[in-house]
Amino acid sequence: MSYCFSQMAPRKKVTKTPTRMITKDIGGDKNGGKRTIRISRMSRYYPTEDRPRKLRSTKTAFSSHKHTVRSSITPGTVLIIVAGRHKGKRVVFLKQLNSGLLLVTGPFHLNGCPLRRINQIYVIATKTKVDISGVKLPDRLNDAYFKRQKLRRPRHTEGEIFDTKKEVYQVSDERKQDQVDVDKQVLEAIRKNKEKKLLFGYLGAMFSLGNKQYPHEMIF
Amino acid sequence: MVLSQFHFVEIGRVALFAYGPDKGKLCVIVDVIDQNRALVDGPATGVKRKQVNYKSLHLTQFKLNIGRAMRTGNLLKVWNKESMQSKWDATSWAKKIANKSLRKSLSDFDRFKLMKAKQARNRLIAIECGKLKKQAKKAPAKPLRVRKRKS
Numbered sequence: 001m002s003y004c005f006s007q008m009a010p011r012k013k014v015t016k017t018p019t020r021m022i023t024k025d026i027g028g029d030k031n032g033g034k035r036t037i038r039i040s041r042m043s044r045y046y047p048t049e050d051r052p053r054k055l056r057s058t059k060t061a062f063s064s065h066k067h068t069v070r071s072s073i074t075p076g077t078v079l080i081i082v083a084g085r086h087k088g089k090r091v092v093f094l095k096q097l098n099s100g101l102l103l104v105t106g107p108f109h110l111n112g113c114p115l116r117r118i119n120q121i122y123v124i125a126t127k128t129k130v131d132i133s134g135v136k137l138p139d140r141l142n143d144a145y146f147k148r149q150k151l152r153r154p155r156h157t158e159g160e161i162f163d164t165k166k167e168v169y170q171v172s173d174e175r176k177q178d179q180v181d182v183d184k185q186v187l188e189a190i191r192k193n194k195e196k197k198l199l200f201g202y203l204g205a206m207f208s209l210g211n212k213q214y215p216h217e218m219i220f
Numbered sequence: 221m222v223l224s225q226f227h228f229v230e231i232g233r234v235a236l237f238a239y240g241p242d243k244g245k246l247c248v249i250v251d252v253i254d255q256n257r258a259l260v261d262g263p264a265t266g267v268k269r270k271q272v273n274y275k276s277l278h279l280t281q282f283k284l285n286i287g288r289a290m291r292t293g294n295l296l297k298v299w300n301k302e303s304m305q306s307k308w309d310a311t312s313w314a315k316k317i318a319n320k321s322l323r324k325s326l327s328d329f330d331r332f333k334l335m336k337a338k339q340a341r342n343r344l345i346a347i348e349c350g351k352l353k354k355q356a357k358k359a360p361a362k363p364l365r366v367r368k369r370k371s
Binding site for chain 2: 078080090126127128195198199201202205207217218219220
């Protein structure tokens, strides 16, 4: 391909005239009638020294961290919770949230574990998986939804020390509704499984180690 | 202790590797090298012909009728003719080994299912036991005749 400059269409010259000044009419006698004024004002302050710059650091904010999940944990995996309020319970893993925490559900009716976040380090992944590919989770289930609410601690004023009630955590209706919605789908997915009766019993039962059961020798 | 209690190291004795890289594999003692070692071969089980200390072998009840230092190919023919693998698999020893490895490979859900199956079986046994007890209560059994020792 040969380019010939003379045969090329003439490039349109777009000249941007930098308008920095504007002429404005001013009133009054013997004032010259016009003034050329800058459009943008000059800065009021010019620092005499360079602003101190921060040194480059390799630290990154938590929000930009990469959160990996163990390869054994995939959506629908039955997890054994090993620490915390729900330790010993077998729950269904739904998805990983942006903070890296795992979103799980009991389902609530089987073992009392609600929609909850847990860290994967407090969890044993079993080989049992439920097919939850058809389960649609509400979009609002994210880290902000599950963030811990700070309850007002009662202020002790004179004479009212034992009267003011402590604020107890109340489950919001939104949470209850989401729990019902998600669990209905998860339970449907479990029902489709061949071994559904035993799976229901399995998810309702608690995990424990017996004599001569060594976790490092066991397959989960 | 009677001689017939023991299995002997002899040409043709089928042995099981107790430890080492070939652990769990069957082989045939093909020749005796000296007091401690034997020449061993297991063409059907993936054991290469090699010298092995008796300490790493567990002798089985089976013995093949082979000549000393029989070659691998011929040994394989004898092995297949005797269908040694199926004979071994039928022994309770082999079944115990298989059960052990199966138990180890159970997942958490499998263990749960096993527990439920055991529970169901034990409940049935308990029911039958209860029935027998009831029967025994209604018709008490004759007391066992006590044999008097000759003094």
